[in-house]
Amino acid sequence: MSEQSVKGTPFGGTERPSRSFGRGRVCRDPECQTRLSMYNSGKYCYEHEPMTVPRTRGKKIA
Numbered sequence: 001m002s003e004q005s006v007k008g009t010p011f012g013g014t015e016r017p018s019r020s021f022g023r024g025r026v027c028r029d030p031e032c033q034t035r036l037s038m039y040n041s042g043k044y045c046y047e048h049e050p051m052t053v054p055r056t057r058g059k060k061i062a
C-alpha cells in the first residue's frame, strides 16, 4: 500500500480577499440612519433601496 500524501490541493491559486464595501456606511436617505451591511453594495438600506427586487423564481428581470 502506497501512502498518498495529500498535499494542499491546488485550487488554482484563487485568492479571494473577501471584498467588502466598507464599514460604517449608512443609508443615503438623509433621514435614515440604517447601517448598511458591509456586504451590501448598494447605497441604501434595503428599505430604501430603489431597485427593490421582487421575488422571482429564477427569472431575471431586466
Ligand SMILES: [Zn+2]
Binding pocket: 027, 028, 029, 032, 033, 034, 044, 045, 046, 047, 048, 049
Ligand atoms: Zn434607509
